[in-house]
């Protein structure tokens with residue numbers, strides 16, 4: 540058996556690891572159009588929260604609207620769905636989120652930005668962005684209060700999870 544005395548080089552970097560968890564978390568979402576995942580990480584690189592977009596607790600997914608109906612807000616998912624970021628903050632397993640980093644697969648909307656600010660998160664790392672007034676409002680809010688944000692720049696294209704492999 541061959542022995543090596545040097546550490547692995549191909550390990551995941553922190554950003555890849557946490558964004559990977561956010562993307563995996565998004566796979567729990569029932570939204571047929573867009574699945575978003577979010578992870579909160581403390582200053583000691585511990586995951587303290589995770590969330591994905593979904594209907595509020597107790598709502599039967601099959602009874603809720605999943606489309607966007609501009610005519611009838613009661614038949615529009617946007618009226619009801621809880622965003623990944625909000626769910627992550629609500630699900631935190633620590634007392635407060637001051638100084639935490641937030642990893643999200645989609646830039647936070649203006650409503651979640653308010654929650655992010657109030658939680659004293661210090662940095663937002665996002666995978667994708669949208670050209671919308673909601674995201675623009677979030678950026679102006681983050682700029683005002685000094686929350687930094689940056690797009691995740693992957694060094695690798697894929698991370699494979701193979702349930703059939705022996706780990």
Ligand SMILES: Nc1ccn([C@H]2C[C@H](O)[C@@H](COP(=O)(O)O)O2)c(=O)n1
Nearest residue numbers: 572573575592622623645646647648
């Ligand atoms: N930062 C965000 C942005 C959006 N979401 C959720 C809200 C909806 O469930 C979905 C977007 O649906 P679409 O407009 O693409 O039909 O993503 C979120 O959780 N976090």
Ligand SMILES: [Zn+2]
Nearest residue numbers: 622648650651
């Ligand atoms: Zn939001």
